[in-house]
Amino acid sequence: MGLDWWWILVVAGIVLVLLFPLLAGLPRVAIPRHPEVEGFDDAATGAGYAEIQERVEFKSMRQTVIDHVIDALKKSSMTDAIDVLDLGCGTGHLIKELHVEIGKAGIEAVMHGIDIGSASVRECREHLARAGLPGIDIKEGDGARVPMADGSMDVVISSLSMHHWSRPEAVLAEIHRVLKPGGKMVIFDLRRDARRFYHHAFDRWFTPRMPEPLKSAGDPYRSLLASYTPAEVEAMLERTPWARERVTVAPRTVAVFVDGIKGTP
Numbered sequence: 001m002g003l004d005w006w007w008i009l010v011v012a013g014i015v016l017v018l019l020f021p022l023l024a025g026l027p028r029v030a031i032p033r034h035p036e037v038e039g040f041d042d043a044a045t046g047a048g049y050a051e052i053q054e055r056v057e058f059k060s061m062r063q064t065v066i067d068h069v070i071d072a073l074k075k076s077s078m079t080d081a082i083d084v085l086d087l088g089c090g091t092g093h094l095i096k097e098l099h100v101e102i103g104k105a106g107i108e109a110v111m112h113g114i115d116i117g118s119a120s121v122r123e124c125r126e127h128l129a130r131a132g133l134p135g136i137d138i139k140e141g142d143g144a145r146v147p148m149a150d151g152s153m154d155v156v157i158s159s160l161s162m163h164h165w166s167r168p169e170a171v172l173a174e175i176h177r178v179l180k181p182g183g184k185m186v187i188f189d190l191r192r193d194a195r196r197f198y199h200h201a202f203d204r205w206f207t208p209r210m211p212e213p214l215k216s217a218g219d220p221y222r223s224l225l226a227s228y229t230p231a232e233v234e235a236m237l238e239r240t241p242w243a244r245e246r247v248t249v250a251p252r253t254v255a256v257f258v259d260g261i262k263g264t265p
């Protein structure tokens with residue numbers, strides 16, 4: 001029995017080693033962007049989003065974002081109570097889990113959320129209340145006009161939302177405005193120029209397995225097609241106050257991280 005497992009592992013290892021150059025060598029997709037709708041208002045879509053949050057691929061993507069944010073916080077000198085805004089917070093899963101992980105890192109955090117979709121806001125408030133976090137401030141609003149004071153946030157995160165923004169430069173400028181000097185921006189989103197293999201995987205594997213009505217809307221492949229390339233993100237940042245700041249655009253396999261620190265005046 002032990003020997004069988006050993007052979008399975010050896011064969012799986014060889015297959016992975018052989019597959020790697022194939023996947024890495026596949027061409028990147030170069031297609032025009034197909035813009036997405038900005039927010040949703042219906043309960044069925046909200047329930048669909050809530051359902052997929054429990055799936056392994058979405059949990060692991062969320063964990064990647066959480067690890068990235070915790071890493072950035074540990075590298076900073078932020079230890080006192082910090083204000084963290086999740087822009088485009090959707091169902092609130094990221095807010096809830098990030099709140100726990102920031103606490104584990106020994107930092108006290110006050111979490112905030114904003115979302116343009118009224119169904120998202122409802123779903124988020126209910127999710128946080130069920131999780132025993134009813135006091136978190138979740139606002140309905142457009143990231144292009146954040147209903148918050150200048151310099152009021154220590155950290156602004158945004159996950160899988162940028163490809164929805166109809167005025168991305170305005171949202172990026174708003175993130176800059178609401179951050180305190182020294183405050184951090186962390187944006188995570190898909191990248192449209194992923195290799196062809198991933199376009200196939202999103203189109204043929206993930207989308208047909210989504211709950212209704214996300215499947216009928218073509219999600220998540222639609223999101224990949226609406227996302228930006230790292231080069232487009234860099235060009236966009238140049239047209240915002242972030243052009244004067246320390247910003248890195250770090251491409252991953254099918255995603256991109258944008259990290260910025262607002263300078264001290």
Ligand SMILES: C[S@@+](CC[C@H](N)C(=O)[O-])C[C@H]1O[C@@H](n2cnc3c(N)ncnc32)[C@H](O)[C@@H]1O
Nearest residue numbers: 038039088090115116117120142143159161164
């Ligand atoms: C795909 S969901 C991602 C939700 C969540 N951040 C996550 O990682 O699962 C995108 C969210 O961004 C919100 N959104 C889109 N455009 C927005 C905008 N301009 N301002 C605020 N929220 C926006 C949508 O309503 C939606 O809830």
